[in-house]
Amino acid sequence: MTLIKQSRMLLLVLLSLAAFAGVILLKGRKQPRAVGGIVSLAPNITEILFELGAGDQITGATDYCDYPAEAKAIPRVGSLGSPNIELLLAMQPRLVLAANFEHKNHPEILRGSGIEVIELRIETIDDVFAAVDRLGQITGAGGRATEMNRKLQACLDEAKSLYEGTPLERRPTVYIEIASKPIMTVGRRSFVHDIIELAGGVNVAGGLDALYPVVNPETVVQWNPQVMLVGSMTQQSSEDLGRRIGWGGIDALQNGRVINDLSPDLYLRPGPRLATGVLELARRLYRPGAQRSEN
């Protein structure tokens, strides 16, 4: 290579390195200030806090915290269970609330820096009631917590009233599709299974142990559910479902009993809206004629 070509190459390499370094330095320059407050690392916790009136105390939330609408304005600190730890340390919140931590040493690191860390397990509907109480204590909103739990229970009771008289064999069999590629449904250990039962349905996959088992489409044909529940997560319209090979004969599809107007957050997010989810599902199972929009 001639000298000119060599020096041109060298210049190119140096320029690229400089550009690279520049980008990294510039991006990393934002320094977060210490803001105190509460950081919520789970969307269900965020929802409960807002419901308790403590929403304005939240100074940091995850990418998934999208309800209520005000929650979207809260600065982001990371994703579910895996926050940007340096950001948190710089923010110095007085309390960090999480459902679980992906990196097991994060709680230590935070506590070591003087930040209080509380891990709340919210995996079943009972957990939701307990979490509401606990969070009520923590934020000093005990009264509102009790009121909230009363309302949640009322929802569940109303749902129950819809199917009280119906014996088990006459309750509709329900198939919930969490994902379509591969086909994933809910097993008996999942809280979603409990939602179905509390709504007066029978989970077709209730015999399976796994939390979210992957099943063969043949198996769904065998189960022959009477009602199907598909959310926007699976991007399948009821027409698409009917067109799937071999699914034409399934009860739910023949009778058009496909529920696709229920937001998945109502039954897939273990938070305070679960009770609403139960009620809405029960209404659709037992009063299909009177469709109401979700509350």
Next chain:
Amino acid sequence: MDLGVAPGEFVGLIGPNGCGNTTLLRVISGVIRPTVGEVLLENQNVSRMSRRSLGRLLAVLLQDSATDMAFTVGEVAAMGRWPHLSTFGVETRRDRQIVREALDVADIAHLADKPITAISGGERQRAFFAMCLAQQPRVLLLDEPLSHLDIGHQLSMLSLIRRLNRQLGLTVLAVFHDLNMAAEFCDRLAVLHEGRLAAVGDAADVLKPQLLKQVYRTTLDVMVNPITGRPQIVISARETLVRHNPL
């Protein structure tokens, strides 16, 4: 350069390493397009001929035929019929007959069912020679055809080529490193030196010590072969050095 080969001639291309004789062969066979000038084969410009018609006219035997596909010798020879086959590649009885004859002539028929990867270098070369013969070409280009052969097979290969040349009128242009073989068997020799034609003509006129010294940069003695009367390079074990700047 300007080189003409008459039909039915057996011309030898000689020259030192890197002089361009292999490149010249590839230009003639049409694989490399000349930037200046043209190659005329039977008065047709090679660059304008279709590869298929060229394949029916001209066969090339290369030096290194490296392949790792385990075709049998018979299958390799049969590939020589390709330029003559119809679009569907169906072989007729006549095609198979021609292939059998080619295998016989190349003295490799006894290995027809052996995979080409399982035979010696010399045998492999004869297999590819059979492939060239099966093409039934009118012109044959050879790139160092003697390189893998023992002395017996070298002589028989060259005698065979010369017989094909004399009896069938096959025009042959071959690159040689062995000057004596070239002198013995070729009608004319063309000497290449740094990409140019240094001399062309009868062996006796071309193999002169001054020219050889200039081209090969080494002192060579030439004498007359007592049996055939053709010129021969005589080897003596005194020190001979090839130098860029002759002393």
Next chain:
Amino acid sequence: MIKPKASILYPCLFAMLLMSAAISLALGPVALSIDDLGSNIGQLRTARILTGMIIGAALSVAGAIFQALLRNPLAEPYVLGVSSGAGVAAATAIIMNIAIFGAWTLPVMAFVGAIAAILLVLAIARSAGGAIPVQTLLLAGVVVGSVLGSGLMFLVNMSPNEKLPTVMWWLMGSLQLFNWSLLQVVAMVTLVSIGLSWFLGSSMNILSMGEEPAAHLGLNVERTKIILLALASLMTGCAVAACGLIGFVGLIVPHSVRSVLGPDHRRLIPSCALCGAAFVVLADSAARSLFVQEIPIGAVTAFMGGPFFLLLLKRGRGARP
């Protein structure tokens, strides 16, 4: 190497294919017999078997073509960056919830990604004169494959938790097709491509001798290379679009068939198609029935194919000395 006559060979291979189909039909969570073919579950299984046959044939023939074209024993359908290109496109479609073409979005995007990758490789490898040297093609394939592969890693890392199973499921391959029309399109393209490749069988033989000898024998080398590349890419792109990344098939089947039947592509191509079809169908039946949870088919093909191939390597010397 054995050289059975065509009249014996092809019926044997067909019979083998039908047997695999029968086995696959019978296996699964529900026991089926021939009478149940019309039933819903029967339809599902038939669709799966047909998909397996088409994909198996497509990948095996594409593999044979790439091995002849690139003259490298490690060549296989994904060697020119196809898997990474399709993977990036598919992951993007899944993660960003792209649904422009409805149910066809994922296959179409995967196909486009596959072809885009190959075109990129071609653009890089093309020399000034328009010729495509084989060595450069391979290297360019490695480069494009690794760059796109890193893009894929980035996407997988960024994907939200609920999308991850879908991305991984696609990357490991699955024969679960949802609609007949997609299968029909893939089948048509594959069958036509296999037919054309069979037709080019003698050209592939010549090409395996080396590009210069092939040119001397009368082959239009560059044009043939482009056509073969196009056919192989088309088949691979379709296979990947329909079923994700099913590996190993395109590498093992051509080598295995070649070590038994020899390198004559006029036999190799159809035999690869039939054997590849049977192989994938059998692998799929194993993937479906070994455990309650379905195993990704890519794992089964590697598990079944690897040792078998090793056996062949040790016994004969494969296709290499």
